[in-house]
Amino acid sequence: MDNAGLRDAAAGLFPGGVNSPVRSFRSVGGNPIPIARGQGPFVFDTESRRYIDFVAAFGPLILGHAAPPIVEAIRQAAGDGTAFGALTPGEVDLGRRITEATGLERIRFVNSGTEATMTAIRLARAATGRDIVVKFDGCYHGHSDGLLVKAGSGVATLGLSDSAGVPGPIAGLTAVLPYNDPAALAAWFAAHPADTAAVIVEPIAGNMGLIEPSPAFLDALQRIPRAHGALLIADEVITGFRLRYGLSGVLPAADLVCLGKIIGGGLPVGALGGRRGLMDLLAPLGPVYQAGTLSGNPLVMAAGAAMLDALADGRACYRAAELAGHLQDGVETGLRRAGVPGSVVRRGSMLTLFFREGAPHDYETARESDSARFAHFHRAMLNRGVMLPPSQFETWFVSAAHSEAEIDSAVTAAHEALREVASL
Numbered sequence: 001m002d003n004a005g006l007r008d009a010a011a012g013l014f015p016g017g018v019n020s021p022v023r024s025f026r027s028v029g030g031n032p033i034p035i036a037r038g039q040g041p042f043v044f045d046t047e048s049r050r051y052i053d054f055v056a057a058f059g060p061l062i063l064g065h066a067a068p069p070i071v072e073a074i075r076q077a078a079g080d081g082t083a084f085g086a087l088t089p090g091e092v093d094l095g096r097r098i099t100e101a102t103g104l105e106r107i108r109f110v111n112s113g114t115e116a117t118m119t120a121i122r123l124a125r126a127a128t129g130r131d132i133v134v135k136f137d138g139c140y141h142g143h144s145d146g147l148l149v150k151a152g153s154g155v156a157t158l159g160l161s162d163s164a165g166v167p168g169p170i171a172g173l174t175a176v177l178p179y180n181d182p183a184a185l186a187a188w189f190a191a192h193p194a195d196t197a198a199v200i201v202e203p204i205a206g207n208m209g210l211i212e213p214s215p216a217f218l219d220a221l222q223r224i225p226r227a228h229g230a231l232l233i234a235d236e237v238i239t240g241f242r243l244r245y246g247l248s249g250v251l252p253a254a255d256l257v258c259l260g261k262i263i264g265g266g267l268p269v270g271a272l273g274g275r276r277g278l279m280d281l282l283a284p285l286g287p288v289y290q291a292g293t294l295s296g297n298p299l300v301m302a303a304g305a306a307m308l309d310a311l312a313d314g315r316a317c318y319r320a321a322e323l324a325g326h327l328q329d330g331v332e333t334g335l336r337r338a339g340v341p342g343s344v345v346r347r348g349s350m351l352t353l354f355f356r357e358g359a360p361h362d363y364e365t366a367r368e369s370d371s372a373r374f375a376h377f378h379r380a381m382l383n384r385g386v387m388l389p390p391s392q393f394e395t396w397f398v399s400a401a402h403s404e405a406e407i408d409s410a411v412t413a414a415h416e417a418l419r420e421v422a423s424l
């Protein structure tokens with residue numbers, strides 16, 4: 001089946017023709033490209049057209065597509081059986097690697113980042129005996145009811161649902177504050193000193209495009225909730241093991257940490273972890289129920305262990321970041337030459353080109369980007385064989401499988417695409 005045939009068939013099977021909304025290209029227009037296979041830094045559509053890929057499955061694939069050690073690990077694990085509903089050696093192996101690399105005393109494996117954050121919040125509520133959760137505008141923590149909430153009109157209001165089907169009383173248990181605003185966090189706790197169970201945050205935000213946390217914000221996150229008896233949950237689903245081997249290191253005082261993506265080697269995974277006393281509130285030791293038929297699945301554990309093996313010496317993370325730096329330099333040069341206002345924000349191997357002057361510091365400033373220009377740029381890059389995430393508010397991921405040649409090609413494409421954008 002060719003690309004169009006596959007899209008038509010999918011449209012008759014899946015709402016919007018996809019199984020996760022961002023894949024539908026709604027925010028950039030044009031037709032989504034069905035991917036038949038990937039190899040290293042490339043993906044290939046069903047018509048064998050090749051693209052340099054910076055989507056990387058939205059983060060997990062820091063070694064590129066079909067990395068041989070991971071494929072081999074999955075193959076071997078599958079030969080021994082795909083699921084047992086019992087403890088397996090692979091869980092202990094990956095669990096040890098993660099706890100040693102992160103300092104988390106206990107972890108629990110789940111099947112997605114959504115499950116990890118949902119469970120972390122349940123745990124925080126049980127540990128504190130409180131109900132309110134604070135999140136930050138523009139941070140995404142998966143699609144559980146209480147986290148699909150947007151800010152009300154005031155800064156420190158309880159949230160309104162961002163999705164149909166979320167009951168008002170559930171959305172009303174989540175408060176949404178602006179990212180990078182220590183004063184708003186302080187004001188929230190001054191007004192509600194004893195109601196908040198937890199503050200959940202992406203330590204380096206990747207879901208409104210890439211946004212750097214300010215030192216003052218990081219400091220406030222680690223001081224203020226604790227001073228009021230609330231827990232801090234660091235959502236490192238994207239950043240864990242990408243910026244370095246282990247956690248990002250920017251929120252060392254977090255009480256609970258959520259992981260996903262890279263630790264599963266590209267298979268479905270999530271995990272939450274923290275100190276022993278807190279984590280042992282989970283069933284079967286404690287009263288907080290959480291379970292999963294396929295949690296700790298042997299294929300996932302094997303893929304994750306092979307991934308962490310390949311990352312342990314730090315060279316792959318370093319290489320991916322170095323290449324991302326070259327991509328950033330090239331795109332910035334392209335912006336200058338084309339005279340297009342824009343800003344490239346990068347941390348390690350993650351980067352975003354915002355079509356606005358200066359780096360944004362929160363969701364409001366991120367939204368000042370010219371999304372129409374991004375949509376045109378995205379299409380122009382696709383036409384030149386470069387696959388970028390299909391939204392202004394996603395992060396591009398560079399892998400250690402990219403080489404200078406792919407980065408140079410992507411930069412050349414970006415220069416041409418930016419000239420097109422300039423003439424809009």
Ligand SMILES: Cc1ncc(COP(=O)(O)O)c(C=O)c1O
Nearest residue numbers: 112113114140141142235237238
């Ligand atoms: C920071 C963050 N947390 C949680 C999630 C949810 O993870 P999943 O899509 O595996 O449910 C995502 C997904 O992109 C994420 O970026």
